Structure formats: structure tokens, C-alpha cells
Amino acid sequence: MISDPLILTIALFGIMFLLLLSGLWIGFSLMASGLAGMLLFQLNLPPTISIWDKIGGLLANSIWNSTNSWSLTALPLFILMGEILYRTQISTRLLNGLQPWLANIPGRLLHINVVACSLFAAVSGSSAATTATVGKITLDELSKRGYDRGIAIGSLAGAGTLGFLIPPSLIMIIYGILSDTSIGKLFIAGIIPGLLLASAYAIYIVIRALLNPAVMPEEEEHYTFREKLRSSRELFPVLLLIVIVLGGIYLGITTPTEAAAIGVVGAFGLALWFRNLTLANFREAVLSAVKTTSMISFIIVGAAFLSQVVGFVGIARALSLYISGLGLSPYLLIVVVAVMYLILGMILDGISIVVMTLPIVLPIIVAAGFEPLWFGIFLVFMVELSQITPPVGFSIFVIEGISGERVGNILKATFPFFLIMILMVILITAAPEIVSFLPNKMVE
Template identity: 55%
Template structure:
């Protein structure tokens, strides 16, 4: 009963701080400090210093600001614009036409940015105005962007996978490669849904009068080359064992600077904005991770994690029922929290339950990233919804309704990888050990 009172007190404090508009990182630190100060006879300051050092000094965490910097450079350069021009000739004859550019441009940009918001903003800036000019179906155009933009977290390199890998102590390289097949699967199902809608209603993507020839398609290949080269350089070096994730991130930064330079879209102003953007994003992520780690240590010392795990284990739930309950929990969390907070606040409790139920931690990492993808298009705190709102005159609720079919598709894919975990685990099993 005493443990229940302590747990409810900490949860109540966290809700109070978050509801009062206190920054997430500060809220986590304050609740953790309260746990140590009022319920434990342990020096809170020494624990805090150790937690912050342990969570920021590792080589894996060094990869985070480098990947963020790479995405910022690409976001501000002409490479993203060239990506649209390069894909357009290849999509023109497919039912749904350029709406597929939303999906495949997001998938390709995700493979070099690692950020869902950056992917959505970059692709949306280029495509939405073009779709409106060509009288494309606005609801499907916006919904497909909201859904496909979430691939920034699943197709590696991914900021979420980095944070999960550090906290769960699993191979980041294996996590990265595990996201490939599910990411491609989601992109193909999204594209299939767009084709289905276009076949039912040809007015979804009317002809523009522009006819692309095979010569146009061949000439578009150099526009796509920088993205493909960066993907091969960054991910290939990790999967072949030639480089650690941190070293590969450094290669990606150098490559993105090189391609931005030869596309004549790199100047001092762009470089400075990219640098400041990466510093702000990296600090925000590390602040949340350290705060959540501090709270997790407090919860661990109090015995809350162990007691909750033992209670759920005593219910003798089937593995599938456990995943169903966790999915409901994560969708609920996604309505209120960002993805990083979802990982760091829940992992100390959910990871022991998952491993006890027989699921692989690598598989759970991909499952958790898909749950975060759902959170990206779930109001009221769906970041992709806010990004698209900044690009259009639509309201958050309207964008969420437009994204609903893609939300359902993500749920179906989650069910498929749960029943067939080999979809996630096949490629990691082939990696160089």
C-alpha cells in the first residue's frame, strides 16, 4: 500500500508539472529529485551527476548530434528539392501519380535525416504547393504526407533507435538494419492505398499535361544520386562493420556538406542555421534522456519497476495480449508526449516484461518506433500534424482525419510484425557480428 501511495504521488507530480507547462526534461528531473528527497535516504545530487555523465559520455550518444547535423544540412540545401524533381518522372504513370512522391521522397529523405519532423517539413514544402496547383485531392495529399513523414523515425538512421539502443543496451547497427524491411513494407502499403484510391476515383490525381519520356527519367537519375550515395556510405559502413554508428554519422556530415556545396546551396548562413538547429535539437533530446534516466533510477530504487513487472507477470497474459495492452498504453501516451519521452519514461517497465514474454529486444525497438510513428499523427501532440499545419491553412483536427487511413495502416503493420517477427529480425540475423 505504501508503494502504491509513492507511485501515485510521483505520477501525480509528473502530470501536475506537464499539465502546468513545465518543460518535459525539467519535469522529469524534479519528480526524480522529489523521489530521492522525500522517499529515499540516498544523496540525490551524486546520483544525478552519475546519471547525467553516464547518459551523455558514451560514444553512441556522440552519433546523435552528428546525425541531427546531417539532417539539418540536407533540410536547408537544394538536395531535397532535387529529390522531388528526380522522383517525379518515375511516378507519373502510376495511379495516384505525384502523390507517391510524398511517400517515396519521405522514405529516401528518412534514410539520411533520421527525423520525422524534418522529413515531413522538407517533403511538404516541395510537394503540397505543387499538388494544389495541379488540383490533386487535398485530403489524400495531406494524409499521405502525414503518414509517410513518420518514416523518418523507422528507416535508419533514426534518432529514436539511437536513444532506444543506448537505453536498452542493444546493438544500434542491428536496430538500424531491422528498420529497413518494416519501413519499406509501410511505404509500399501506403503507396498501394494511394493507388487503390486513384483507381476508384481518377480525379484524385488528374493529368497535368506534362508527358515524361524515358530520356527525362534517365536525366533525373543524377538528381537522386546524392541521396543514394549518402545512404550507401552511412548505412553500408555500419552494416559491413567498417565503421561504428558515430564514425558513420561523421561520414554522413562530410558527405552532406560536400553535396550541398556542389549543388551551390551551401553558404555561411545555411551552415550557421544548420549548426544552431542541430545544437538546439541535440540539447533538447539529451535533456529529456537525462531527466528520464534520473527518474528511472529513482523509480528503480523505490522498487516500483520490479513490483509492477511482477504484478503484470502474475496476470499470466499471453504474449499477444500483452502487446495489445502495451499498444493501447502507447497510443494513449502518444496523445500527450513526444517520442523521446515515450521511450525513456516507459522502457524501464516495459522492456523486462517484453523479454520475459519471449520477445526479442531488437524487435521491441522496431515495435516501439512504430508506436511513436502513430503518436506523430495523433492529436493533440502529434508533431507531424503541427508541421503540416504550418505549411497549410488546415486545422489540426482536419489533418488528423486526413491521416486516419494511414494511422490504421500503421496499426495493421504492427499486427503483422507481431505475428511474423521474422520480418524485423531477418536482416539483423545476417549482420557481421
């Protein structure tokens, strides 16, 4: 039996890596790691309660709490919307329409993931839904056209995390409630960092394309302005659908879940309009959406159970208390806190990280002279990083499910975008005005 939470953390990491490398389903691996943590930790339970009763209670609680959410219904709906757009070749029309406009930009259609994820992030507010929906539309299409699959996957993983930074953001809402910070100011504060992050991804793609033109198809096409306008007819139907879905949310007419349902109906209507919807491809779209949703839901349940175990045995609290006792300078404190969140991101989902650590970490940060508003955006970045941090990088698993690529290949493709996000964290730490500029202007 292990009584030290820090030693138990190391043991859990080892077990988790072994299970994931063994090829076991990800959801099972996460649940089994949580089970091992409960069995290894020295618990002081009453004689009337067995360890298996406690494990069963935690498992049932995590399954119910992680899936009993109305907002979660937006996930399968947005996935189905992407499947219909993909299966009925409407996604091909979207890329055909964008091709002339991006033809003269290094990287060309490789920029589509950054643009599409930014738009869908504003629609869904969910990293998983954004990654799954956009990935279904773009990944195979880019591969067919001869674009480098590694950059396509990496940009999807990186840009898919924008769902936490671009409003409406569930993480910002939770942080605002727990820290008594204005949620409206948090939404506004995330705009400039979100745009900077998306721009940094685009700049990286441009640089890669200039250094290695092989990441794009060899043929270079030139289009007149009239041809670009003509190609926009291919874009109009899908962009109209996105505007309707987005507009409903921003005008307060629909919730994200209702907007997702409208998106499914709209995608279905477009498929009928273009006369490329058959019973066969509609059936494929529905079945694929069910499989993807089941895969993501299973991972959510497994991650929720592991998070419950981590909280129950006191790992997050032990790390937070250890850092608070070090007596570090302000910027060294931020570095240590960032490393702590990276470690927690390997074994916890983003919401659990915020809920478990904030009551202990926030007072330390404020005492060191940092603003709660700034720390909220910093924390969002750290949660975004946790989405692409092994072994429990949620976006990594989603991409594995929709692309069929090995986790190792996905991690290799994602690493440059991980470093870009780290640089953005350094930038907002060195220049906190990036976060506070817009909220201060709004107050004035």
C-alpha cells in the same frame, strides 16, 4: 504523499498533460513532471539525505547518462547534413529528379518520406535523426509544390520510426544483450516486417490519393522514358552521397557517427559543386542545426530525468508485476502487455521501456510459449509506437520543432499511420513466421 505507484502514474499523466497544454517548453514539462513525481511519492530516505539532494542526484545522473554518448554526436551531424541539402536547394533537385518517376503513381511525391526515411534509417539508426533530417529536406518542399501537408507530416512521423526496425538498431542491440538473443538474427528478423511496414505506408498514401485527389497538385504531367533518364541526373549526386554514407557503414569501414561526418562534408561539397552555397545560407544552416539539436537534446534530457523518476518510484515494475499476476491466456497476455507498453510509451523513452520491463516481462512471455526472437521484434514495434504516442511521443516533438505545426495537428495527421503500425503488430502476432522466416533460412 502517494505510496501506490499506479495512483502516482495517473497523477503524473494529469500533471504532464496540463504542462504540455499550457505551452511550456517540452523539455521543461518533462522535467517538471519528474520533479512532481518525486515530491508526490512517499520516499523513505535516511535523515542525512533530503528530497532535494535525491532530486539533484537523479537530475545530474540523467543529464550525464543521456548526453554522454559518442553515438549521439551523429544526431547533430545528420541534422546539419539535412540543413545544408535543404538550404542550398539540393533537396529541390532531389525532388525534381524523383518527380518523373513517381508521376504515374497515386500520391506521387508524397511517397518521398517513406523512401527517404527507409534510406536514412539504415544510415543513422536513430529515429530522431531520421525524422529531423528527412523532415528538413521534404516538408517545406512538398508544401510549396501543393501537396497535402497533413499526409506529409503523418508519413514523416510514421516512417521516421523505421530507424528502430531497420539495422543498425540500437533497440535491437540492447534487447539482444539483455535477453541473450542473437543480435544478427534480430537484425535479419526485422527486414521483412520493416519492408511490410514501409509498403503499408505507401499503400495507404495510394488509397488516400485515389479517394481524394486534392492531396496532390492538380496538374498531371506525363514523361517519356528519355525524360525520366534525363531527370536522373538531378538524383545522381544526392544518391551517390547516400550510397557512400550507407556503404561505409555496411562494409564496416565507418561507424554511424563517422558516416554522419562524411555526409556533412559530402553535402558541403555538393553545395560548392552546384555553386549555390553562400555565406548567408551556410550560416542559416548551421544556426538552424544548432537550434534543432538543442531542442532535441533538451527533450532527451527531460525524458531521461522522467524515466529515472519512473524507475525510481517503481511505476514500470508495478505494472509488470500486476500483469504477471493476472494469469492470462497467451494471446490475451500479449494484448495486455501491448497496452502496458503503450501506456509506458506515453511517459518513457524507448530504451528505458526495454531496460526497465524486460527482466520481468520476458520470462512471462517465454513461459506463455512465445519465442524470444519474435518478442524482440514485437517489442521494437511497441517502442516505435511510443515515438508517436502522446504526450511524450518523441517524433511528434521533433516534427513540431522543425515544422512549426501545433501538436494537435501533428497527432491528427499521424493517427492513420499509428493505426497501420497497430495492424502490423496484430499481423506479426497472428503470423509469427513473418519474423522467423529469414532467420530460419539463414540457419539452414
